[in-house]
Amino acid sequence: AIGRLKYIESDEINNAYLSGELKPTDILLTDFVPSEIPYVAGILSLTPTTPNSHVSILAQSYGxxxxxxxxxIGRAKAMSLVDSLTLLRTSSGYWGSCTIETLDASSVSSQYLGEILELKKAPKIEVNEKLSKGSIVIRDLTQVWPSDSRYIGGKAANFGFLRRTVPNxxxxxxxxxFDLWDDFMNQPMGxxxxxxxxxxxxxxxxxxxxDxxxxDKELRDIRNIIRKAADFSEEKKSAILNELSDFSPNEKLRFRSSTNVEDTRYFVGAGLYDSYSGCVLDDTDNNETGPSHCDPEEPEERGVFRAMRKVYASFYNLNAYLERLRHGxxxxxxxxxxxVHHSYPDDIELANGVATLVRQPSGRSTRIDINMVTxxxxxSVANPEGGAIPEVVSGYMYRGASNYEGVNLQQRSSLVLLGKEAVMDWEEDYLWLVENFYQISQAYIxxxxxxxxxHLEFEYKKVRDGEIVIKQIREVPTNSSSGSEDLAVIGAPSQFKVFQGEYGTVMGNHRxxxxxxxxxxxxxxxxQAERRSFIANAQVxxxxxxxxxxxxxxxxxxxxxxFKIRQSGNQGYARDSWNWNGEHGLTSYWIEGQMPNATAYEKDPVRGLSQITYFLGxxxxxxVPVYNSGFGGVNEGxxxxxxxxxxxxQPSDPAQEGSLLQNRSFxxxxxxxxxxFYWPPFPKGPTAGYTSPLEKxxxxxxIGLTSDPIILRGYxxxxxxxGHHNFWEDFVFEPKLDEELSEAQASELEEENVxxxxxxxxxxxxxxSMSFIGLDGESRSPGK
Known part of the structure; x- marks a missing residue:
């Protein structure tokens, strides 16, 4: 994303959006992510948020x-960029790892910004235009398919996969x-x-x-008209009650929104519309006094017609209408x-969750990765409130040449008492979900x-009798950007230092x-074919x-x-080269950036220099001499x-939380x-082949070369x-390059020819082993 970075506290987001303080083109930085956020260019939070929430699913869908x-450090940098045009890039990795990069883009011209944002323009949604079914209801949902969204919307049409695959x-x-909707919308109003x-x-x-x-004001009035001034005709009320007659009249029914502009393969619309519960007996008891027959704790009646009107009114929720408008x-x-189905009252709900499933076919085998947030x-997981931390379980399944599955507990719920393994029965309930999500995905493909x-999303509940209910399936489409033939460079100042890890040689790193x-x-x-350097200025x-x-x-x-683009196989490198005089005479130096290939930048076409991997040579x-150590000892060449x-x-950056202090003596x-020195925290997940670099x-x-001990702190x-896996390590120390070295110590080192x-x-x-390099460039052992 590229946009103005705005810090807005969570309870002020809606007001800021209405006032224009927060715009759809802005990147939102907030203290806490509420259950609903209007469309913005990007979202950054200062507190952890619930994975698989509606906000998260919508962000994936929007790209x-x-x-x-x-x-x-990242927090401080983000806060320093508030009210500035900012480039934000995020990427996710294995086992919950991620990278977040923010860059000052205030030097970008309006014309260039417009060209970049054109790539993020919302595409026109392919809507399955609503049609008349000829009746107000479809009773057998085992017979519906996604194409039936033209009659009953995406959520209800997708429900057929559940009724066919997991009917119990x-x-x-x-x-x-939509026949009922159209009849309602065609009623006289003045x-x-x-x-x-x-x-x-x-x-x-x-x-x-x-505007x-x-x-927002007009939509509020429209929702009030639908809820309070409009109503179903007596004929339609009778027909509705007749269609609901198979449900128990004294149990709440859940009326769930199902539009033909959500839960489709092209647009998800999670959380844009509302669902409500209603009680048949409250509409058939011939009075309007409470309490509700289905919930004695409700002092007022909560009939089904009231619930249906409230769902209809949510069609004109602000964020819902804005998304339809934005997508044309x-x-x-x-x-x-x-x-419509029976509601699940809070008092019988043991657990609720949202899961995402990704299939990765390879030849005759398929890997399925499932993330369950419970x-x-x-x-609620889908619409979280408060600061409760949910449980996160990763599931995996392989089908094909080998067949196995498993689950891993990644994060415990803050609401689960100590001594209890998980929110639901571990591992039985989670393996059951993995298997049934897989079966539903099989039906889907x-x-x-x-x-x-x-990329599929499911909602599920576990209720008091131990039953697990899967109540929703939808595909989560992704929309990153329109395709781009070129790469957009953002020239924000970027700072680099030498990587002190498993790359190059210790002498090369030092030189x-x-x-x-x-x-x-x-x-x-x-x-692939740039002819002119895009590095405008460098301070070295x-x-x-x-x-x-x-x-x-x-x-x-x-x-x-x-300057040239150097090709190495399928990889291109943008190389700037020049000459400097140094210790070893006139030397050709070069710096080159590894260019992303077309598949990497076509849908993600914006880079700051710090988001390009650079090499210096x-x-x-x-x-010139090199000294390398390994299993065979020290080799000179x-x-x-x-x-x-x-x-x-920069060398002044503090060590990360969890970094590992290392001590060596010889x-x-x-x-x-x-x-x-510090090593960074070990990466999460499998670490085969990992070698820790120096972080700080x-x-x-x-001690022993000068009268007073030499203390080096400089970069x-x-x-x-x-060495590989840190099985060995090479160090070079050059005291004269340290600002804290005293003149007396420098003179003593010269006398010692070190x-x-x-x-x-x-x-x-x-x-x-230890060696000295003299002022004459010759190496020797200590004591010689």
Whole structure:
């Protein structure tokens, strides 16, 4: 997303939207995510939110970022960008991992911004235009299919999958058709029909964007007219009661919204419309006094006609109408049908949840990943309120060459008492859901054979008798952006440092140790055939000729600058190269960004420089020394090329929460070294092949070379390079590059002919070796 970042507290979001303080083009930063949020360009929260909530499902459907910022650095950066044009990119990884990046985009011109936002323009929804069924109800939902959304809307039409696949674990239901809706809308309302009255009120607001505050007032009036001034005819009331006669009259019935502009393969519309409960006896007891026959705790009657009118009125909820308007929906082609079944009162509800399912076919096998978010009792997952943390369980299933399934508890519910394993029966209930979600997905792809990888969402409940009920299925379509042939670069200043992990060599890392702040040009580039550098300016701190110097300016102005797209297989690299004089004479330096391939940027076409992987290299005219350690000991050699990877950040960045403090010590020839540094937190999930990089230096103490111990704390004076799986480690220490080194200590090191100390350690066996590099470039062992 790219838009103005606005901080709005959760209870002020709607007011801010109506007043224009928060606009649909803005990125919302809020303290807490409520159960409903109007359309915005992106959503960032400062508190964890419920996965699989309606807000989450809608964000996926819209293709907008929706994330919780946990990292204190990320929070501070986001808050610093409030009221600024901001580029926000989020991505999710395995086992709940994610990345969140915010960049200042205030230098972007209005024209360029418009070109980018055109790619995010809402597509026109393919609506299955409502038609007359010739009757007001469909009683047998085992016979309905998604194409029947033209008669009964998406939610009711999808219900057929449940009634056919899990008939004993889905509610018996009927659906009132658009015939009933049209009859209701055609009732007289003064000298107009109700439909004509509504159309006259919304006609001034038929283009996007619109006057939201004025529209909201008109929609409020429309909903009041439907709820209070309009009603079903006596003939239709009799027909409705007749169709409801198979349900128990003294039990609540749930009337669920089912429009033909939601729960389709093209648009989900989660949470835009409302559902209500009603009691038949309250409408047939020949009085209007309470309490309700179906719920004695309700002091007023709650009849079915009242419930149906309230559902109908929700067709004109503000966010619902805005989404139809934003997607260019013709109001004459859509309407409200009703899915009806017995209600599940809160007092019998043991658990409720929302699950998402993703199928990943591969040859003759299929992997199914299921994410189940469940909460105790009737505390809603789909529309969460309060701060209760839900349970999260991941399920998996393989079918094909091998057949197995399992579940993993990822997060406990804050409402579950200690000693209880999970919200429902562990693992039995969850494995049952995995199996039945799979069976329903099988029925779904059988009906849509061209769509073998649907992203499906389910809602379920567990009730007092132990029964698990699956009450909803829908596909969650994704809408990232229109296709783009080029990449949009946002030139926000981006800071980089050298990656001190499993890449390159320790000597290469040290020779190229540098800090970069780069600004890019705000423009479109062709990642495969760009001919001009898009780095507008760079400020560099780097060690050249044994001292750290600073340079700034456009790389275009550096000596012998050249630019090209370098191809390596199917991967392109945007390379800037130039010449600098350094310790090893005139050297060709280069920096190159790994260009995303077409499949990566076609639907995600915006990048800041910090969102491009950069590498820095040097090509020397003469060979330079390298020292590498491994299982065979320390090897000395030469090279004419160094390359390092750059990562976003500064040496002053604090260690992350959960980072791992490391201590290494080694002594040889009367010299001892104690070094402390942080590894980042281990990644979640399987970590086969993981090697921890250095995240942050603490300090290094060197005793025995000078009268007073040398304390190194600087970025340039300490370099680290781990071996595979951290089985060994290479260090280079160059005290002269540390700002805290005293003149007396510098003189003592010169007298000892020590420029650099190389340390090679085995942190597991506590073995290792130490070497000195003299001012003459020669290596020797301590004590020699």
């Amino acid at each position: 907008i970022p929706f994330a919780y910022i946990k990292d204190p 674990n889905s509610p018996e239901a009927i659906a009132f058709t 000298d107009k029909t109700l439909r004509e009255e509504i159309n006259s009120r919304i006609e001034p607001f038929n283009t996007w964007p619109t 939201i505050a004025s529209l 929906v013709n109001e004459s082609e859509v309407g409200m049908a009703l899915l 909460q105790l009792g009737a505390v 059988k009906h849509f054979p061209e769509n073998q990888e649907p 190229l140790k540098s800090l970069w702040q780069m600004e890019g040009e705000n423009r479109w580039i062709n990642p 701190d780097i060690t050249l000729d044994r001292e750290t110097i600073s340079m700034s300016g456009s790389p275009l102005e550096w000596s012998n600058h050249r 040097a090509d020397y005219r003469k060979s 030469t090279t004419r090329n160094d390359a390092v990877r750059l990562v976003v950040g 002594s040889a020839g009367g010299v001892s070294i104690e070094t402390q 230096w603490v300090q290094t103490k060197i 340039f004076s300490q370099t680290y390079r781990p 420029r650099q100390i190389l340390l090679f350690t085995d942190p597991w066996g506590q073995g290792g």
